Amino acid sequence: MSEIDIETETSTGWLADDALAMVRANVPIVYVDAVPVRVDSLGNVIEVGMLLRVAADGTISRMVVTGRVLFNERVREALMRHCEKDLGPLAFPRVPANPTPFTVVEYFPDPDRSGFYDPRHHAVSLAYVVPVEGECEPTQEALDLRWFSPEEAVGQEVRESMTSGHDRLIRLALAHVGKLP
Amino acid sequence: MSEIDIETETSTGWLADDALAMVRANVPIVYVDAVPVRVDSLGNVIEVGMLLRVAADGTISRMVVTGRVLFNERVREALMRHCEKDLGPLAFPRVPANPTPFTVVEYFPDPDRSGFYDPRHHAVSLAYVVPVEGECEPTQEALDLRWFSPEEAVGQEVRESMTSGHDRLIRLALAHVGKLP
Amino acid sequence: MSEIDIETETSTGWLADDALAMVRANVPIVYVDAVPVRVDSLGNVIEVGMLLRVAADGTISRMVVTGRVLFNERVREALMRHCEKDLGPLAFPRVPANPTPFTVVEYFPDPDRSGFYDPRHHAVSLAYVVPVEGECEPTQEALDLRWFSPEEAVGQEVRESMTSGHDRLIRLALAHVGKLP
Amino acid sequence: MSEIDIETETSTGWLADDALAMVRANVPIVYVDAVPVRVDSLGNVIEVGMLLRVAADGTISRMVVTGRVLFNERVREALMRHCEKDLGPLAFPRVPANPTPFTVVEYFPDPDRSGFYDPRHHAVSLAYVVPVEGECEPTQEALDLRWFSPEEAVGQEVRESMTSGHDRLIRLALAHVGKLP
Numbered sequence: 259m260s261e262i263d264i265e266t267e268t269s270t271g272w273l274a275d276d277a278l279a280m281v282r283a284n285v286p287i288v289y290v291d292a293v294p295v296r297v298d299s300l301g302n303v304i305e306v307g308m309l310l311r312v313a314a315d316g317t318i319s320r321m322v323v324t325g326r327v328l329f330n331e332r333v334r335e336a337l338m339r340h341c342e343k344d345l346g347p348l349a350f351p352r353v354p355a356n357p358t359p360f361t362v363v364e365y366f367p368d369p370d371r372s373g374f375y376d377p378r379h380h381a382v383s384l385a386y387v388v389p390v391e392g393e394c395e396p397t398q399e400a401l402d403l404r405w406f407s408p409e410e411a412v413g414q415e416v417r418e419s420m421t422s423g424h425d426r427l428i429r430l431a432l433a434h435v436g437k438l439p
Numbered sequence: 440m441s442e443i444d445i446e447t448e449t450s451t452g453w454l455a456d457d458a459l460a461m462v463r464a465n466v467p468i469v470y471v472d473a474v475p476v477r478v479d480s481l482g483n484v485i486e487v488g489m490l491l492r493v494a495a496d497g498t499i500s501r502m503v504v505t506g507r508v509l510f511n512e513r514v515r516e517a518l519m520r521h522c523e524k525d526l527g528p529l530a531f532p533r534v535p536a537n538p539t540p541f542t543v544v545e546y547f548p549d550p551d552r553s554g555f556y557d558p559r560h561h562a563v564s565l566a567y568v569v570p571v572e573g574e575c576e577p578t579q580e581a582l583d584l585r586w587f588s589p590e591e592a593v594g595q596e597v598r599e600s601m602t603s604g605h606d607r608l609i610r611l612a613l614a615h616v617g618k619l620p
Numbered sequence: 621m622s623e624i625d626i627e628t629e630t631s632t633g634w635l636a637d638d639a640l641a642m643v644r645a646n647v648p649i650v651y652v653d654a655v656p657v658r659v660d661s662l663g664n665v666i667e668v669g670m671l672l673r674v675a676a677d678g679t680i681s682r683m684v685v686t687g688r689v690l691f692n693e694r695v696r697e698a699l700m701r702h703c704e705k706d707l708g709p710l711a712f713p714r715v716p717a718n719p720t721p722f723t724v725v726e727y728f729p730d731p732d733r734s735g736f737y738d739p740r741h742h743a744v745s746l747a748y749v750v751p752v753e754g755e756c757e758p759t760q761e762a763l764d765l766r767w768f769s770p771e772e773a774v775g776q777e778v779r780e781s782m783t784s785g786h787d788r789l790i791r792l793a794l795a796h797v798g799k800l801p
Numbered sequence: 802m803s804e805i806d807i808e809t810e811t812s813t814g815w816l817a818d819d820a821l822a823m824v825r826a827n828v829p830i831v832y833v834d835a836v837p838v839r840v841d842s843l844g845n846v847i848e849v850g851m852l853l854r855v856a857a858d859g860t861i862s863r864m865v866v867t868g869r870v871l872f873n874e875r876v877r878e879a880l881m882r883h884c885e886k887d888l889g890p891l892a893f894p895r896v897p898a899n900p901t902p903f904t905v906v907e908y909f910p911d912p913d914r915s916g917f918y919d920p921r922h923h924a925v926s927l928a929y930v931v932p933v934e935g936e937c938e939p940t941q942e943a944l945d946l947r948w949f950s951p952e953e954a955v956g957q958e959v960r961e962s963m964t965s966g967h968d969r970l971i972r973l974a975l976a977h978v979g980k981l982p
Contacts, residue, residue: 454646454647458642458646461639461640461642461643461645462646463641465635465639465643465691466635466643466647466649466690466691467650467689467690467691467693467778468647468650468652468745469648469649469650501638507647508648508744509647509648510645510646510647510648511730511733512648513726513733514724514726515736519626538723539720539721539722539723539724540720540721540724540725541720542719542720543695543719543721543746544722545695546696547692549692552692552694553694563650563689563690563694563695563746565744569764573774586683608790615651
């Protein structure tokens with residue numbers, strides 16, 4: 259990996275494959291997780307959105323919006339970028355005014371380390387509940403996006419369609435907004 | 440106070456003057472405080488709204504939206520009702536999905552008890568930051584509503600126009616959203 | 621109810637029965653709920669404590685520490701007072717430095733209003749997770765105190781021994797500390 | 802940098818200088834900040850601890866405890882490790898049960914990006930208020946540790962002895978615990 263590579267990468271925030279592999283093997287990566295929700299006029303969460311896509315572990319799973327924070331990028335910008343990428347340009351995500359995540363999810367290559375698993379790396383993910391108001395149409399790698407009531411979201415069927423601890427993340431998000439059944 | 444009075448009052452949540460006086464002398468009252476804010480598209484707070492009105496201590500002061508939670512009323516409903524009453528019907532307040540207040544403000548008749556003062560009673564107030572998107576026009580008892588940048592909101596001029604600890608509440612709200620200068 | 625009664629009551633924070641009945645019929649009451657926990661040296665919650673006692677609905681149930689905030693009492697003082705009353709003088713509860721509750725529990729006489737039920741009144745309760753370090757011996761009205769692992773605390777057996785939404789409160793507390801299974 | 806280097810580094814979490822330089826130039830680094838506090842028996846913060854040390858920008862400044870999260874390390878473990886390293890083995894830090902930071906501090910090489918500055922890298926730091934109960938004796942690189950009342954901690958003298966936004970971090974911490982003057 260040359261000096262020139264690094265400089266080029268720095269300016270965009272993207273990394274060449276070998277550089278990313280080196281980073282992943284050596285330091286925790288900063289991530290954001292966004293749990294998309296629909297709220298009523300009083301702010302009550304009435305539905306939780308979940309993507310169907312190929313997860314980090316290779317399974318086709320229900321998942322929340324998730325992705326890396328790039329070099330020189332603000333956490334809010336990363337959150338907005340990943341929401342728009344995964345939910346489409348008309349989703350109108352409302353990133354909360356409070357920068358504090360509702361929980362910090364620690365993904366490890368060892369599935370037993372924290373219960374949150376990612377075979378690719380150790381990621382420290384700031385997790386937010388993000389109300390969306392517009393039309394969502396999953397873009398890029400997602401196969402579909404479906405909305406679930408809080409009861410459905412903690413039910414057996416959804417749990418079994420999630421891997422790597424994502425079902426637990428949904429329960430933590432619902433608890434945070436006072437809607438865990 | 441007769442049985443009949445109590446029943447009438449219960450059904451509306453409102454209290455006759457003597458009943459309210461008796462309650463205020465004996466138990467803490469449940470309140471909500473709402474700090475209205477304008478946010479940009481990434482959720483950053485860019486302005487804080489403050490009403491100009493006659494405060495509980497009789498002064499004309501800059502204040503946030505504040506008021507009592509009624510019997511049988513949900514906290515969210517009280518928050519929405521007071522925002523609409525003070526900011527007008529077109530303010531479109533966005534009560535957060537998370538029911539946890541950013542701080543709990545304890546108002547006492549003794550100004551030294553907590554630094555938050557209300558000569559009328561002991562109130563325990565759940566304080567929220569509430570983004571508003573629409574047009575605000577102060578209704579009822581407010582003389583005007585003005586928007587301040589975070590720098591202005593913690594500046595000497597605004598501090599001197601606030602009493603009873605409300606200037607401190609503004610600083611706590613700005614800290615919560617990461618915008619305290 | 622005479623003037624003299626009210627003044628006497630005010631000074632202690634306690635209310636005569638008829639005054640309390642009048643208050644309960646007319647305004648929400650300020651409460652605190654404390655979920656006692658054991659933590660390891662890194663701050664991880666490893667056990668949740670639950671009392672066995674006669675609940676507000678008359679059943680013998682597993683419950684958290686709960687009680688009223690008195691007139692002129694700080695929320696922290698109420699929290700400490702109820703913990704000491706229910707867990708004994710050697711429990712050494714560590715009330716968190718952050719005054720924000722992990723959730724706000726709204727108890728209503730109507731069991732369907734929020735899912736949290738109290739036949740006696742409408743209470744707005746600030747709920748905290750409180751690590752205890754010392755020896756607990758339940759005093760006063762509690763029959764016993766037992767410690768449960770997070771897995772046990774969300775299990776079917778414990779759920780069935782709780783009423784009025786207290787089982788849900790335990791799950792919200794565990795989610796807050798990142799230990800909801 | 803060879804394959805062997807990477808593997809050796811991974812097992813300890815430490816990086817060779819050139820590897821660290823490469824990481825720093827390309828991705829945000831996961832950090833923790835700990836604001837040490839003294840609390841009274843009710844959990845009120847009465848003093849804030851600040852180290853005097855050489856800051857990232859080369860100045861001798863008042864600072865909080867701060868440091869990197871290593872590969873395969875839990876956030877709690879990093880928090881405890883840095884507290885023990887900076888405050889000594891007898892400080893007995895009490896890492897909160899709640900894994901959510903009170904704020905997320907984004908340090909950038911560009912001092913204007915967020916107001917939090919680190920010339921070495923882009924760091925995303927999870928910031929916690931950590932009560933300490935034992936004897937602190939600053940170890941390693943710190944010149945001393947001094948305790949400040951909330952009033953002193955936001956005063957002009959302390960502000961001027963801090964750089965890179967650390968004075969603001971102290972104010973955010975005090976606001977979080979309800980003690981910002």
